[in-house]
Amino acid sequence: MKLDLDRILDVLDKAHTGPVYNERTFNLEVVAKTIQEKVAQYGLTGTCDPANPIPADDDLADRFYQAGFDAAVDIGLLCADTNRTIRLSAAELQAGLDAAPSEFWLGSGDQRVHYRHRELDDPTPPVWTAPLSIAVAEDAFVPMVEAFARVPVIDVLQGPSLETIHGRPLRSGSPYEHIAGRYQADLMHEGLRRAGREGMPLEAIATSTTHIGVLGGYGVEGGYSRDSDIVTILSIADFWTSYESLFKMTQVYVTGGGFINGATWVMLGGYAGGPEGTAVACIAYTLLMISVFQGARGGVPPFDLAYMGNTGGRAQWALSMFDQAVTRNTHVVLQSVVNQVTGPGTKELLYESIVGLTNIAVSGTANSVGVRSAGGRLTNYLTPLENQFAGEVYKAAAGMSREQGNEIVKRFMPKYAAVLSTPPDGRPFQELYNLDTLQPIAEWRQMYEEVKAEAIDAGLPMD
Amino acid sequence: MATDYAAIREAIVDGDADTAAALGRDVAETAENALEAVDTAATVIREVGDRFGAGEIYLPEMVLAAEAMQAFMDEVTPRLEAEAQRSGESRETAKVVIGTVKGDIHSIGKNIVATMLSASGYEIIDLGVNVVPMDAISEADRTGASIIGLSALMTTSMPYQKEVVSLLTELDRRNDYWVIVGGGPVTSDYADEIGSNGWAPDAAAAVQLCDRMMSSGTGPATAPFIGKEEE
Numbered sequence: 001m002k003l004d005l006d007r008i009l010d011v012l013d014k015a016h017t018g019p020v021y022n023e024r025t026f027n028l029e030v031v032a033k034t035i036q037e038k039v040a041q042y043g044l045t046g047t048c049d050p051a052n053p054i055p056a057d058d059d060l061a062d063r064f065y066q067a068g069f070d071a072a073v074d075i076g077l078l079c080a081d082t083n084r085t086i087r088l089s090a091a092e093l094q095a096g097l098d099a100a101p102s103e104f105w106l107g108s109g110d111q112r113v114h115y116r117h118r119e120l121d122d123p124t125p126p127v128w129t130a131p132l133s134i135a136v137a138e139d140a141f142v143p144m145v146e147a148f149a150r151v152p153v154i155d156v157l158q159g160p161s162l163e164t165i166h167g168r169p170l171r172s173g174s175p176y177e178h179i180a181g182r183y184q185a186d187l188m189h190e191g192l193r194r195a196g197r198e199g200m201p202l203e204a205i206a207t208s209t210t211h212i213g214v215l216g217g218y219g220v221e222g223g224y225s226r227d228s229d230i231v232t233i234l235s236i237a238d239f240w241t242s243y244e245s246l247f248k249m250t251q252v253y254v255t256g257g258g259f260i261n262g263a264t265w266v267m268l269g270g271y272a273g274g275p276e277g278t279a280v281a282c283i284a285y286t287l288l289m290i291s292v293f294q295g296a297r298g299g300v301p302p303f304d305l306a307y308m309g310n311t312g313g314r315a316q317w318a319l320s321m322f323d324q325a326v327t328r329n330t331h332v333v334l335q336s337v338v339n340q341v342t343g344p345g346t347k348e349l350l351y352e353s354i355v356g357l358t359n360i361a362v363s364g365t366a367n368s369v370g371v372r373s374a375g376g377r378l379t380n381y382l383t384p385l386e387n388q389f390a391g392e393v394y395k396a397a398a399g400m401s402r403e404q405g406n407e408i409v410k411r412f413m414p415k416y417a418a419v420l421s422t423p424p425d426g427r428p429f430q431e432l433y434n435l436d437t438l439q440p441i442a443e444w445r446q447m448y449e450e451v452k453a454e455a456i457d458a459g460l461p462m463d
Numbered sequence: 464m465a466t467d468y469a470a471i472r473e474a475i476v477d478g479d480a481d482t483a484a485a486l487g488r489d490v491a492e493t494a495e496n497a498l499e500a501v502d503t504a505a506t507v508i509r510e511v512g513d514r515f516g517a518g519e520i521y522l523p524e525m526v527l528a529a530e531a532m533q534a535f536m537d538e539v540t541p542r543l544e545a546e547a548q549r550s551g552e553s554r555e556t557a558k559v560v561i562g563t564v565k566g567d568i569h570s571i572g573k574n575i576v577a578t579m580l581s582a583s584g585y586e587i588i589d590l591g592v593n594v595v596p597m598d599a600i601s602e603a604d605r606t607g608a609s610i611i612g613l614s615a616l617m618t619t620s621m622p623y624q625k626e627v628v629s630l631l632t633e634l635d636r637r638n639d640y641w642v643i644v645g646g647g648p649v650t651s652d653y654a655d656e657i658g659s660n661g662w663a664p665d666a667a668a669a670v671q672l673c674d675r676m677m678s679s680g681t682g683p684a685t686a687p688f689i690g691k692e693e694e
C-alpha cells in the first residue's frame with residue numbers, strides 16, 4: 001500500500017504548528033472536558049450496564065459514534081515532542097477514513113491472510129494474531145516462535161520479544177535496539193522455517209520499543225517485508241503521540257510504502273472517566289489513528305486502571321460499544337485487543353479469553369492480537385496453548401448474534417471476577433511445555449480440554 | 464476558632480483548590496492544632512487515592528483533589544515549619560526527582576505516583592519520560608532533591624534504572640541520593656539486586672516508602688533496602 005506523502009507532510013506540519021498545550025491543560029481541559037461534554041450532549045450518561053456487557057442497541061451505538069467523531073475533531077493528538085496538537089477538521093478526518101482500505105492481503109504463498117471489514121453478527125472469520133510482545137529468554141525465542149507457528153488457528157505472528165541480544169541486555173532506544181530490529185526478523189524467519197510456515201505474515205516489531213528497532217528491521221534487506229508484513233504503531237495513550245510514532249510512519253514511507261496498524265489504549269478511570277466516556281474516547285482515538293497514520297488497520301480499546309486489564313464488566317461493555325459503533329459507521333478493518341490479567345496454566349486465563357474474544361467477535365472486529373498472559377508483565381509467562389484457545393473462541397464466535405454473545409459472556413465472567421485484582425501468575429513456558437516436543441504438559445492440556453467442553457456446552461461451536 | 468474539618472474534607476474531595484487554600488490560611492492563622500488539620504487532610508487524600516485505586520473515581524477527580532491538597536498544604540506548611548523550628552526538629556519538605564527512564568514512554572503509573580507524593584507533602588520535580596540516567600542525577604543536583612524515583616515498564620528499559628545506581632556508585636556519590644524504583648515488571652527482588660534503596664508496588668506504598676526513608680536517620684549508602692513486606 002502506498003502512503004500519501006501530502007497527507008504525511010500535512011500531519012507533520014500540524015505537529016509543528018498546531019495549537020500549543022501544556023500537559024495539565026490538555027489532559028484536564030481538552031481531553032477530560034471534551035469527553036464529558038460529548039457524553040452529556042449525546043445523552044450517553046449512565047448507559048453502561050456492566051451486567052450485560054454486549055448491548056444490542058443500534059441507535060445507541062450510532063450516537064456513540066457521533067460523539068466519538070466530534071470528540072476526535074475537537075481533541076486531536078498532542079505531539080509530546082512539540083507540545084502542539086495535530087488537529088483534523090471533520091472533512092479531513094472523514095477523508096482519511098474514506099481512504100482507508102476495507103480489505104487487504106498480507107503474507108505470501110499459501111500463508112496469505114485476507115483482512116476485511118466485518119459487520120455485526122458477521123460469519124466471516126476474523127484474523128487472529130499472536131502472541132503479544134511478551135519478553136522471553138533469548139535461547140527460548142526460536143523454539144517459541146516455532147511452537148506458535150505450528151498452531152494453525154494463528155494467522156499472523158507478532159511477539160514474543162527479546163530482552164537480550166547476543167547475550168547483552170537490550171537497552172531501549174539504544175543502538176542495541178537498532179540491531180535488535182533486524183535480529184528479531186532473522187529469528188522469526190528461522191522459527192517460521194522450522195514450523196514449515198514461511199510466508200506467514202509478521203507484525204513489526206515486537207522488540208522495537210522505540211522507533212529505532214523499526215528503522216533497523218523494517219523494509220531493510222532480510223528484515224520485515226513491506227509487502228507481506230504490517231507495522232504496529234502504538235501512539236501514547238489518551239490522545240498523545242510523539243516523534244517515535246511519526247518516525248514509524250515515515251520509515252514505512254521512505255522504504256516504499258506498506259501496511260500500518262494504528263493502535264494504543266484509552267485508560268478507563270483515566271482522563272476519559274467512566275465506561276461511557278471511555279467508549280467515546282476509544283472511538284475518537286481509533287478514527288484519529290487510522291486517519292493520521294494512514295492505517296490499513298487499527299483500533300484503540302479500553303484498559304481498566306482498577307485492575308490493569310479489560311475483562312471486567314464495565315470494560316467489556318466499553319469495548320463492545322466502541323467496536324459496534326466503529327463497525328456500523330465505517331468500512332475500516334477494525335482491531336481490538338483483550339487484556340487478560342491471569343497467567344498461563346490457569347483456567348481463569350481461558351475463561352477471560354472466552355469472554356473477551358466472544359465479545360469482540362460478535363461486536364464486529366476484523367482482527368485481534370493476543371493473549372496478554374499474566375497481564376504481559378512476566379518474562380516467559382506465555383504459551384501457545386492459551387493463544388490457540390483464544391483464537392478458536394474468536395473464530396467460533398463469528399456469526400453469533402450479540403444477544404447470544406452476551407449470554408456466553410455473562411456465564412463466564414463470574415468465573416474470574418474474584419481474582420481480577422489479585423490475578424494468579426500461573427507458570428512459565430518452560431514449565432508448561434515439553435521443550436523437546438514443543439507440546440503442552442498433560443495438566444495444561446487437560447485444563448484446555450475441560451474449559452473447551454464448558455464453552456461448547458454454553459453454545460460456542462468450538463468443535 | 465474551631466477548625467472546620469468537614470469543610471477541609473469537602474474542599475479536597477471536590478478538588479476545590481481556592482476553598483482549600485482559604486481553609487489552609489484559616490488553619491495557619493487560627494487553629495489551635497495545625498497538625499491535626501493536616502492529619503485530616505492526609506487521611507482524606509489517602510481515601511481519594513484508595514477510591515481511585517478501586518476504580519470508583521477517575522483520574523481527573525484525583526488530580527484535582529491532589530491539587531486542592533497541595534493548595535491547602537502550601538498555606539499550612541510555613542506554620543508547621545515555624546512550630547517545628549521552635550521545638551528543635553527540622554521539618555523541611557523533601558524533594559523528589561521522578562521520571563520514566565530512557566527508551567520508555569510509559570507515564571501513567573509514574574504520574575499517579577507523582578500525584579500522590581505531591582499530595583502527601585513532597586515537592587515533585589517531574590522529568591517526564593525517556594529520562595537519560597545522568598540527567599536524573601544532574602536534575603537532583605540542580606534542585607537539591609533527596610530522592611530519585613525511577614519508573615520502568617519494560618524489561619528493555621529496566622537496565623537504565625540500574626545505570627543510575629551504578630553511576631552514583633562509580634562517581635563515589637552513592638550517599639547523595641535515595642534511589643527508589645517501580646513500574647509493572649520491576650520486582651522488589653530486582654530493585655534490591657540493582658542496589659536501589661526501595662521499591663513499592665503502587666502509589667500509596669510509594670508514599671510510605673519515602674516517609675520511611677526520610678525518617679530512617681541513616682544515609683542511602685548504608686540504609687537497608689525497603690521492599691516487599693515478608694508475608
Ligand code: B12
Binds near residue numbers: 132612644
Ligand atoms: C498503557 C501501555 C502502553 C501505552 C503507554 C501510554 C502512557 N502514556 O503511559 C503505549 C500504548 C504508548 C505503550 C507503548 C508500548 N508498550 Co506498553 N503497555 C501499556 C500497558 C497496557 C499498561 C501500563 C500502565 O499504564 N499500567 C497502569 C499503571 C497505573 O501501572 P504501573 O505503570 O505499573 O504503575 C504503578 C506501579 O507499578 C507503581 N509504580 C510505577 N512507577 C513507579 C515508580 C516508583 C519510583 C515507584 C516506587 C512505584 C512506581 O505505582 C503505579 C501506580 O499504582 C502495559 C501492560 C500492563 N499490563 O502493564 C503495556 C506494557 C508495559 N507495554 C509493553 C510494550 C512492549 C510496549 C511497546 C514496546 C509496544 C511496541 N512494540 O510498540 C511500546 C513501548 C513504547 C515506549 N518507548 O515506551 C509491554 C512491556 C513488556 C516487557 N516485558 O517489557 C507491556 C507489559 C505489555 C505486554 N507485553 O503485555 N504501552
